[in-house]
Amino acid sequence: MNSIPVVVLAGFLGSGKTTVLNHLLGNRGGTRIGVVVNDFGSIEVDAMAVAGQVGDSMVSLGGGCLCCAVDGSELDAYLEKLADPVHRIDVIVIEASGLAEPQEMVRMLVANENPAVRYGGMVHVVDAAEFDATRTRHPETDRHLAVADLVVLNKTDRIDAAERTRIEAALAALCAPGIPVVGADHGRIDPELLFDRRPWTETRGQLSFEDLLAQAHDHDGDHDGDDHADHVHAAYESTEFVSDQALGPRRFIEFLDRRPAGLYRIKGSVYFGVPGHEERYEIHAVGRFLRFAPHPWGRGESRRTQLVLIGSGTDGPALLRELESCREPEPWRGTPESMWGVLRYVDRPAEPASDPDPAEAAGPDPDDF
Numbered sequence: 001m002n003s004i005p006v007v008v009l010a011g012f013l014g015s016g017k018t019t020v021l022n023h024l025l026g027n028r029g030g031t032r033i034g035v036v037v038n039d040f041g042s043i044e045v046d047a048m049a050v051a052g053q054v055g056d057s058m059v060s061l062g063g064g065c066l067c068c069a070v071d072g073s074e075l076d077a078y079l080e081k082l083a084d085p086v087h088r089i090d091v092i093v094i095e096a097s098g099l100a101e102p103q104e105m106v107r108m109l110v111a112n113e114n115p116a117v118r119y120g121g122m123v124h125v126v127d128a129a130e131f132d133a134t135r136t137r138h139p140e141t142d143r144h145l146a147v148a149d150l151v152v153l154n155k156t157d158r159i160d161a162a163e164r165t166r167i168e169a170a171l172a173a174l175c176a177p178g179i180p181v182v183g184a185d186h187g188r189i190d191p192e193l194l195f196d197r198r199p200w201t202e203t204r205g206q207l208s209f210e211d212l213l214a215q216a217h218d219h220d221g222d223h224d225g226d227d228h229a230d231h232v233h234a235a236y237e238s239t240e241f242v243s244d245q246a247l248g249p250r251r252f253i254e255f256l257d258r259r260p261a262g263l264y265r266i267k268g269s270v271y272f273g274v275p276g277h278e279e280r281y282e283i284h285a286v287g288r289f290l291r292f293a294p295h296p297w298g299r300g301e302s303r304r305t306q307l308v309l310i311g312s313g314t315d316g317p318a319l320l321r322e323l324e325s326c327r328e329p330e331p332w333r334g335t336p337e338s339m340w341g342v343l344r345y346v347d348r349p350a351e352p353a354s355d356p357d358p359a360e361a362a363g364p365d366p367d368d369f
């Protein structure tokens with residue numbers, strides 16, 4: 001079974017985390033989101049009154065989202081509850097409290113041994129209008145930004161173009177190289193940057209009462225909602241790559257290492273076909289965050305690579321050319337060492353025996369955060 005990605009939404013008090021979260025909840029299509037917050041205060045939960053309590057401090061939101069309020073020590077227990085297959089959750093978003101050290105949260109998630117969930121990257125929300133003031137008052141901001149995988153520069157409505165350019169340059173210097181910075185007005189980022197948006201039709205036939213409520217709600221605001229989603233989407237382009245030929249792992253990792261900052265997200269699966277590593281390698285990249293997860297192929301499923309690359313200002317044909325040059329006509333000649341670069345990004349290698357270096361292959365060292 002695939003594990004559920006857990007995305008951390010961090011940022012200082014008032015930067016707009018809850019606004020981003022509400023936007024994601026309102027534009028998630030048929031995707032089921034599990035939400036972890038410190039308090040329910042400002043989450044827009046119009047269905048809360050009808051949805052009722054699931055138990056403990058967990059509530060069910062309209063549309064099948066589950067929400068729970070936790071302090072750090074309870075996190076693992078709540079992730080386990082959210083990951084229970086009965087909830088059919090696709091992605092979990094944790095809103096890290098404005099005062100929390102996001103590194104702590106990331107450390108806990110990376111160290112988490114529950115196979116049902118996996119760390120899915122950290123998104124840092126920045127208040128554009130308070131950028132300098134926040135850094136002055138909270139010098140730790142710089143440290144937090146250094147571990148972000150994707151930055152949302154929120155409240156762009158409150159600054160002019162020159163100020164935005166200045167802040168973007170400052171962010172480029174503070175963040176790790178190549179971290180994408182996505183501008184947003186009232187948290188309106190494309191949900192596809194963080195998770196796959198399933199169409200309603202995919203969940204039809206297994207809808208719960210809450211799903212029906214949310215669907216009715218969506219239809220009420222049909223045009224606004226759709227126009228709005230289209231508008232949000234319009235700022236990004238997506239490039240699709242399919243290859244029946246295997247990809248050379250070294251060349252593919254080189255391609256990923258030099259991927260442009262405008263390439264916000266990569267999803268899909270890769271066929272390397274190297275002896276001992278013939279599985280389907282699911283890839284998940286959010287900003288600079290990158291993970292591979294090996295899975296067996298389905299019965300009769302063709303061995304192929306299928307990728308979707310979502311970005312802004314990216315050169316689609318150039319990306320396709322680069323990916324085409326990663327093709328490997330004779331993957332069976334590949335050595336186990338050629339997979340090392342990929343295995344560094346695998347949390348739970350399928351075959352521990354073939355680990356090049358167990359410490360490395362186990363993913364990032366939590367102490368790095």
Ligand SMILES: Nc1nc2c(ncn2[C@@H]2O[C@H](COP(=O)(O)OP(=O)(O)OP(=O)(O)O)[C@@H](O)[C@H]2O)c(=O)[nH]1
Nearest residue numbers: 012013014015016017018019098154155185186187
């Ligand atoms: N002008 C403007 N206001 C915004 C924007 N995004 C959020 N706000 C407002 O900023 C305030 C704080 O937003 P929240 O989403 O609550 O921020 P938060 O990071 O969740 O805050 P804490 O939970 O206190 O850490 C609210 O009054 C929002 O309406 C934006 O893009 N532009």
